[in-house]
Amino acid sequence: MTIAVPDAAARAPTIGPEKPPPGAGKASSGIALLAPSALLIVFFFAALVWLFQHSVEPYAPTGQAVEPGLTLTHYAKALSDSLYVQSLWVTFKLSFIATVFALLLGYPLAYQMVRTNSARVRTFLILTIAIPFLTNLIVRLYALTLVLGNTGLINKFAIWSGLMTENEILPLVRNDLGVGIGLTYFVLPFVVFTLATALRRLDTTLEEAAMSLGANKVVTFFKVTLPLSMPGVIGAATLSFILSASAFATPLILGEGSVAMIANTIYDQVLFVENIPFGAALAVIALVITILLLYLQARLTRKRYGA
Amino acid sequence: MLRTQSYAQRLLAIAGGSAATLFRWGGILLLIGPIFLVIWLSFGGDEYTSVPPTSYALRWYENIFAQPEFVPAFWISLKIAAICTPTSLVLGTLAAFAMHKFPVLGGPALQAVFYSPIMVPLVVTGIALLFFFNLVGFTANFWNVTVGHIIITFPYVIRTVSVALARYDPALDEAATSLGARPWQVFTRITLPVIRPGLFAGALFAFTMSFDDFTVTIFLIGTDTHTLPVAIYQYMEWNVDSTVAAVSALLVAMSVVLMLVIERVIGLDRFIGVRG
Amino acid sequence: MGAQSDIVLQLTDVTRTFGGVVAVNNVSFEVARGEFVTLLGPSGCGKTSTLRLIAGFLAPNAGEIRLQGDLVNNVPPYERDIGMVFQSYALFPHMTVAQNVGFGLQMRRVAKAAAAERIANALGLVQLGGYERRFPHELSGGQQQRVAIARALVVEPAILLMDEPMSNLDALLRAEMQLELKRIIERVGVTTINVTHNQEEALAMSDRIIVMSTGHIEQVGTPLDVYAKPASTFVASFLGRSNILVCEVERRDDSSVCARLPSGGTVVIAGVDAAVGEHITFQVRPESITLKAGADAGENTFAGVVRQVAFMGSWYEYLIDVSGTNFLVHVPAAASRNTFDDGNAVSVAWSADDMVRLEG
Numbered sequence: 001m002t003i004a005v006p007d008a009a010a011r012a013p014t015i016g017p018e019k020p021p022p023g024a025g026k027a028s029s030g031i032a033l034l035a036p037s038a039l040l041i042v043f044f045f046a047a048l049v050w051l052f053q054h055s056v057e058p059y060a061p062t063g064q065a066v067e068p069g070l071t072l073t074h075y076a077k078a079l080s081d082s083l084y085v086q087s088l089w090v091t092f093k094l095s096f097i098a099t100v101f102a103l104l105l106g107y108p109l110a111y112q113m114v115r116t117n118s119a120r121v122r123t124f125l126i127l128t129i130a131i132p133f134l135t136n137l138i139v140r141l142y143a144l145t146l147v148l149g150n151t152g153l154i155n156k157f158a159i160w161s162g163l164m165t166e167n168e169i170l171p172l173v174r175n176d177l178g179v180g181i182g183l184t185y186f187v188l189p190f191v192v193f194t195l196a197t198a199l200r201r202l203d204t205t206l207e208e209a210a211m212s213l214g215a216n217k218v219v220t221f222f223k224v225t226l227p228l229s230m231p232g233v234i235g236a237a238t239l240s241f242i243l244s245a246s247a248f249a250t251p252l253i254l255g256e257g258s259v260a261m262i263a264n265t266i267y268d269q270v271l272f273v274e275n276i277p278f279g280a281a282l283a284v285i286a287l288v289i290t291i292l293l294l295y296l297q298a299r300l301t302r303k304r305y306g307a
Numbered sequence: 308m309l310r311t312q313s314y315a316q317r318l319l320a321i322a323g324g325s326a327a328t329l330f331r332w333g334g335i336l337l338l339i340g341p342i343f344l345v346i347w348l349s350f351g352g353d354e355y356t357s358v359p360p361t362s363y364a365l366r367w368y369e370n371i372f373a374q375p376e377f378v379p380a381f382w383i384s385l386k387i388a389a390i391c392t393p394t395s396l397v398l399g400t401l402a403a404f405a406m407h408k409f410p411v412l413g414g415p416a417l418q419a420v421f422y423s424p425i426m427v428p429l430v431v432t433g434i435a436l437l438f439f440f441n442l443v444g445f446t447a448n449f450w451n452v453t454v455g456h457i458i459i460t461f462p463y464v465i466r467t468v469s470v471a472l473a474r475y476d477p478a479l480d481e482a483a484t485s486l487g488a489r490p491w492q493v494f495t496r497i498t499l500p501v502i503r504p505g506l507f508a509g510a511l512f513a514f515t516m517s518f519d520d521f522t523v524t525i526f527l528i529g530t531d532t533h534t535l536p537v538a539i540y541q542y543m544e545w546n547v548d549s550t551v552a553a554v555s556a557l558l559v560a561m562s563v564v565l566m567l568v569i570e571r572v573i574g575l576d577r578f579i580g581v582r583g
Numbered sequence: 584m585g586a587q588s589d590i591v592l593q594l595t596d597v598t599r600t601f602g603g604v605v606a607v608n609n610v611s612f613e614v615a616r617g618e619f620v621t622l623l624g625p626s627g628c629g630k631t632s633t634l635r636l637i638a639g640f641l642a643p644n645a646g647e648i649r650l651q652g653d654l655v656n657n658v659p660p661y662e663r664d665i666g667m668v669f670q671s672y673a674l675f676p677h678m679t680v681a682q683n684v685g686f687g688l689q690m691r692r693v694a695k696a697a698a699a700e701r702i703a704n705a706l707g708l709v710q711l712g713g714y715e716r717r718f719p720h721e722l723s724g725g726q727q728q729r730v731a732i733a734r735a736l737v738v739e740p741a742i743l744l745m746d747e748p749m750s751n752l753d754a755l756l757r758a759e760m761q762l763e764l765k766r767i768i769e770r771v772g773v774t775t776i777n778v779t780h781n782q783e784e785a786l787a788m789s790d791r792i793i794v795m796s797t798g799h800i801e802q803v804g805t806p807l808d809v810y811a812k813p814a815s816t817f818v819a820s821f822l823g824r825s826n827i828l829v830c831e832v833e834r835r836d837d838s839s840v841c842a843r844l845p846s847g848g849t850v851v852i853a854g855v856d857a858a859v860g861e862h863i864t865f866q867v868r869p870e871s872i873t874l875k876a877g878a879d880a881g882e883n884t885f886a887g888v889v890r891q892v893a894f895m896g897s898w899y900e901y902l903i904d905v906s907g908t909n910f911l912v913h914v915p916a917a918a919s920r921n922t923f924d925d926g927n928a929v930s931v932a933w934s935a936d937d938m939v940r941l942e943g
Contacts, residue, residue, distance in 0.1 A: 030409035037402040037421060037461065044424060044432075044458050047439035051431070054438055105334035108327040126575050127566075128338050134562035135342065136519045138536045139555040142543055143341035146348060146358065146552075153344060156358045185337055192334070216316055218323035246428030248522040253540070263430040263522070270434055271526075280438070283431045290428055478673035481640060484660045485667035486738065487690030496686075500677040 048287075055280035074281035084265065084282070091261045094176060094251075095244035098183035102191040102240050103233065105184070110195035111225075115204075132189045141253040144185055148172035148254070174256045182254035183247060187240040194239055198232020231301045238297040242290055262286050342559060349552035356549045367553040377554060380538035387449070387534065388517040391456040395513040398457070399464025400506065406465075407472040422462045432459060433526035440527070448529035455527050456517040463516065464509035471505025504573040511569065589616050590652075591742055591774045592637065597646035599632055606632040608798035609646070614742075614774060619765070621777045621785040624795035625821070630778045631746060633795070637776065638744050639663050651741055661690070666735030666773075668745045672727045674719040680706070680730050681715035687738035705737035708767055725756050732764065736771055743768070743775040749784060761787050782822045786810060794818050816864060816941050825866040826910050827941065832857045839935060846906035851882050853935035864941045869913040871937035874901065874923060879930035883938075889927045903931055 056070040078084050113125040132140060147153045150169050158164040172178050206228065210220040226233075244250075248263035255261075260268070262282060269279035312320070344358075349367060351360030371377050402421060406413030424432065432455070440451050479501065483493045499506070521536040528537060535558075543551050569575055592614040599607040607629045614620050622630035635641045636648060639660035648655050655663055666687070674683050681702050688698040706712050709729035719727055728748060735743060748764075749757045765788045768775050779785055785792050786806045794801040794809060794817075802814040813819035816827060830842035830850060839853045842863060850865075857863050878886055887905035899922060901912040910931055923929055 030405045030412055033401045033405035034412060037398045037465070040398065040458055040461065041421060041423070043439075044435075047435040048427070048431075050439050050442055051435040105330050105337065108331035109334045111327075112331060123575075125335075128335050130566055130569075130575055131342060131559075131562060132338050134515060134565050136536055136539075136555075136558050138519075138521055138539045138543075139345070139558050140341065142539070142551055142555055143345035146344055146356070147341050151356075151358065153358050185341075188334060188338055216312060216320050218320045219316075221323070242426075242428070246430055248430050248525075249540075253543070263428070266430055266434060267525075270437070276438070279434060283434055286428050287431050290426060294426060476671060476673060478669045478671050479675060481638075481660070482667065482669055482673035482734075483675070483686065484640075485638060485665055485744075486687035486734070487661045488686070489661055492690070497675055501675070503677075 051280050052284055054277055055284045057277045059275055059277050061274075074278045075285070077278065078281050078285055087260050087262055087265045088285075090176065090259065091245050094180050094183055094261065095241050097180050098187060098244045099237050099240040101180075101184045102187045103195075103237060106188055106191040106236070107195055107233075110192045110199055113192070114196055114199045129189045129192050133193075137186070137249055138253070140185070141182060141249060144182055145173060145253065148178055148181060173254055174258050176259060178254045179251045179259045179261070182250045183244045186247060186250050187243050190243060191236045191240050194236040195229070195232055198229050198235065202228055234297055234300050238293055242293055245289065246286060345552050346556045346559060348549055349556040351549050351552070353549075355547045356552060367549040368557075370548070370550045371553055371557070374542070374550065376533065376538045376542065377535070377550075380533045380535045383449070383532060384518050384535040387453050387456060388514050390453050391460060391517040392510055392513045394457050395461035395464050396506065396510050399461040399509055399513075400468050402461075403465045403468035403472055406469065421465055424459050425462045425466075429459065429520075429522040430526075433523040436523070437526045448527060448532040451527045452524055452532060452534070455523045456520060459520070459523060460513040460516045463512040467509040467512065468502065468505045471502040475502060507569075507572050511565070515565075590614070591616050591618075591650070592776070593647075593649040593652075594633075594637075595647045595649075597633070597636060597643045597648060599636060599641055599643050605798050607636065607643075610795075610798075610800055611646075612793055612800065612803060614776065616774055617772055619768060619775045619777065619788060619790045621779060621789040621792050622795055623779060623782060623785040623792050623821075624801075625780055627797070628795040629798040630780075630795050634744055634746055634776060634778045637742070638665055638667055664741040666738055666740035666743045668728075668731045668735050668743070668748045670747045670750055672719075672731040672748075672751075674727055674730055674734075676719055678718075679715060680711070680717050680719070680722075683719070683730055684734045684737050687734065691738065701737050702733075705733040708736065708770070709733045724751055725760065728752065728760065732767065736767075736773065740773065743773045745775065745777045747779055748777075749779065749781065757781075757784070764788070786822070794821065796821075811868075812939055813866065814942060816866075819866045819939070819941055824869050824911055824913075826869065826872075827864060827866045828908070829862060829864050832859050832861045832863060835859060844906075844908070846908045848885050848906070850938070851935045852938045852940065855938075855940045857940075865938045866941055867910075867933050867938055869900070869911040870898075872910065872912045872931050872933045874903070874912055874914055875930050875932070876923070877928060877930070879932065881932060883935060884930055884932040886928065886930050889923045889925055889929055892923065892925060903929060905931060 055074055056072060058067045058069065058071050059074070060067065078088075109125060109128070113122060113129075116122050116125075145152065149155070150171070150173070152172075154172060155164075155170050158170055159166055159168075164170065172181065202225065207220050207224055210224045211217075215223065245261070246263055247261060248267065251259050251261040251264055255264070263286070266279050266282045266286070269275050269282065273279075348356055348358065348360060350363050350365070351357065352362035352364030352366060353360055406418070406421075419426075436451070436455050436458070440446070445451055445454075475498070479497055480493050483497045484490075488496065519536060520534070521540065524534050525537060528534070533541070535554075539551055539554055566575065590613050594613075595611050597607055597610045598605065610629070610633060612620075622633055624630050632641060636643055637650075639655065639658060639662075643656055650663060650665075675686065678686070681699075684702045684705055685698050688701060693701070702715070703712065706714060709732055711726060711729050711733065714722070714726070714730075719730070722730065728751075731748070749760060752760060761784055777785075777788065789806055791803060792806055792809045793803050796817050802809055802818045804812070809818060810822050813822065813825075819825045819827060828844060828850075830844050832840050832842045833849065834841040835857065839851050840855055840857050840863075841849050841851055842857075843849055852863075852865060855863070855865075885905045887903040887910065889901055890904045890909070891900075891902035893900040894916070895913075896916070898916055899914045901914065901923060903910045903912055912931060
């Protein structure tokens with residue numbers, strides 16, 4: 001066996017250029033992979049830019065030529081005309097309420113889904129959110145009208161059980177209440193999903209430590225679990241608010257025309273009134289609100305929890 | 308020495324537990340109650356949908372096929388979803404790989420750009436695309452809707468595939484390489500099969516979001532391209548019989564089949580993110 | 584000695600940098616056919632980088648790597664005749680054990696029938712016969728490791744590379760696997776390079792050990808060489824425990840020198856040549872020191888006091904204070920009829936031959 005010992009006498013080393021590891025792609029192949037998606041995204045952004053362009057054009061009823069020049073009157077109108085301010089206010093109000101209730105109903109559900117030791121319970125709860133996720137929204141909203149409608153389940157039950165007489169109606173559709181319930185119904189699966197993901201990452205030994213120090217379950221929840229799950233709660237709340245605020249089908253079907261959230265107003269302006277610039281301005285406002293909410297969420301999460 | 312709880316503490320514990328249970332059951336009821344109701348009512352035989360039904364029949368199921376709008380709408384929705392799903396899958400997977408292998412492309416700014424269709428409200432996307440298609444002269448409604456669906460679904464594919472790639476053990480690629488596999492073989496024989504759950508979840512998102520979409524679609528359709536959700540809505544507006552209930556029941560059945568498929572391929576609990 | 588074709592691996596002045604850090608610094612060594620060589624060192628010493636250079640996952644910035652005489656600097660791993668066992672085993676989760684083991688054969692286009700036979704043999708070799716249809720997640724950690732070994736060996740590579748394959752096993756399993764792995768490798772006769780930070784593993788399994796530190800080689804030698812005659816303070820303290828002392832040479836004759844300890848007293852060191860007045864560093868292994876109760880006289884014998892006693896199972900570990908210098912002493916438990924307690928007066932002694940001079 002030849003044994004080579006490191007030789008103190010230096011031999012002239014073979015110098016080669018610094019080579020990348022064999023098999024690693026060049027940056028150009030990365031860009032090639034990304035290209036088709038990038039194309040689509042560019043298309044999308046172009047559409048958004050064009051939307052913005054529309055929103056600052058003067059309004060011209062069909063047939064008339066569009067005047068040259070840009071204007072901000074549509075934005076002014078959206079933010080000052082009481083009709084549209086009302087629409088914005090309704091949007092915010094209902095989204096807020098729906099978010100609160102979705103969190104209240106969804107948190108215990110998500111908690112049990114993640115923490116239960118029984119496979120049966122967990123499967124049941126998973127099915128409870130999987131089914132709505134996979135079912136068509138229109139179908140789900142229709143189903144909800146069967147429950148809330150004037151001749152629906154709740155009304156029929158109230159009459160049958162004697163809480164109401166035959167001629168009375170409990171109005172749960174065509175009003176803010178109905179849309180509010182509908183929005184909660186719409187966002188609840190998303191909220192449970194988001195909370196479940198966040199709760200799963202929670203370290204249960206922290207709760208055990210609290211209990212070993214004398215805190216009962218409720219105290220442990222409020223002092224340990226809830227604060228630690230706050231980023232998840234904020235994420236779920238943001239998602240819920242954004243989904244509610246931009247909801248179209250839900251107010252359409254449960255409001256039956258008498259509740260106009262911002263998405264419905266946009267639709268009306270563009271496809272019925274045909275005031276395209278105004279509709280575009282409203283859409284841009286909706287987009288800006290969404291971006292602000294996302295920014296707020298990022299700031300809140302990072303500042304509090306150093307995420 | 309046992310540290311027993313005070314009376315107030317115990318009361319608080321019971322109240323808290325009861326409230327949680329109440330809310331939880333409220334949530335469960337809200338989530339699935341209406342769906343069970345609609346299935347029940349789909350078998351009602353009355354002229355107008357009534358709660359509860361006074362008779363039972365299958366007439367509304369038959370009516371689905373008798374009416375002119377539902378079956379064609381179903382096929383259109385299916386066709387659009389069938390084109391949208393593989394396209395989104397390929398685009399999203401390529402993008403996810405690009406971001407994974409070249410971290411410079413996966414930075415937060417570029418990520419935000421590629422995920423932006425998810426962030427933008429659907430109604431905004433809908434009308435923006437409507438105007439832009441007008442501008443560039445695309446008038447084929449079927450393709451407009453399809454492109455719209457691809458735009459709103461492929462970011463979800465990027466996300467699910469990225470998650471799968473993040474968990475991928477790079478040593479697997481090296482092991483295959485050390486055994487003689489060339490890069491293309493590593494990709495097809497090792498990488499793709501191992502990230503299959505991510506691919507499957509992405510394809511599923513793409514399919515359901517395309518098939519079920521209402522908001523973006525309604526801005527982009529013409530009179531000849533009604534998708535199923537649109538057809539259901541329009542029928543709902545003008546009729547009070549239980550045909551919609553029957554269609555709904557069928558769609559729920561489709562969802563159940565989909566769920567069984569998910570359970571088989573990757574497991575429902577993994578899909579929902581409860582485990583693993 | 585030996586024909587040139589007996590050298591399977593040759594590294595010549597290999598250097599590799601990452602950013603500004605030199606991970607592998609002018610490293611050169613050769614490995615002959617059938618040898619089991621371990622690259623040993625603490626984390627960050629460059630041993631893993633060296634292994635990855637040999638495998639082809641990294642290319643050297645300078646120097647040459649030759650496998651069986653061929654220059655492979657820019658040859659990708661899938662064209663080198665290697666088999667590799669990874670720290671995490673890297674078993675393909677979507678393939679059965681048989682498919683995992685057969686993957687390399689598939690890449691080499693071995694016919695199905697022949698492959699099946701070779702897979703069966705490989706599994707038999709690692710004592711997993713009958714596990715063909717199982718999936719990796721159904722196996723224990725030890726079983727997964729065996730599959731990884733079988734997968735690397737079945738292709739009959741020119742060289743087997745192992746990257747800390749034992750680090751995920753518990754202590755008992757590790758000890759068993761060291762012997763078994765050595766047995767398997769000897770039976771197959773494959774040239775092996777093992778990377779580890781575990782010196783017991785290196786000592787137990789290797790024909791030669793290459794001790795590395797901060798990118799360069801500290802010492803190359805048989806386990807006995809490296810342990811008994813460490814070339815530097817680093818090697819001395821990395822392998823086993825040692826007592827390291829610095830002293831000044833007082834007197835020298837033909838075969839030994841006398842040097843003064845800082846704490847007083849003279850030691851006699853055999854086989855060392857040094858000038859009078861020179862400062863030298865030497866080591867004495869704890870197991871080479873004998874303990875006796877009370878005072879004693881003789882060459883390399885000193886009086887001290889027991890400061891600490893620890894029972895380690897098969898030996899006692901004593902910390903003895905000799906005029907301000909602490910000596911670590913190991914005494915086999917069975918042989919010792921006298922045990923010493925804290926505070927006892929004892930004398931420590933060792934033979935001049937058991938002292939090893941250290942450079943740097």
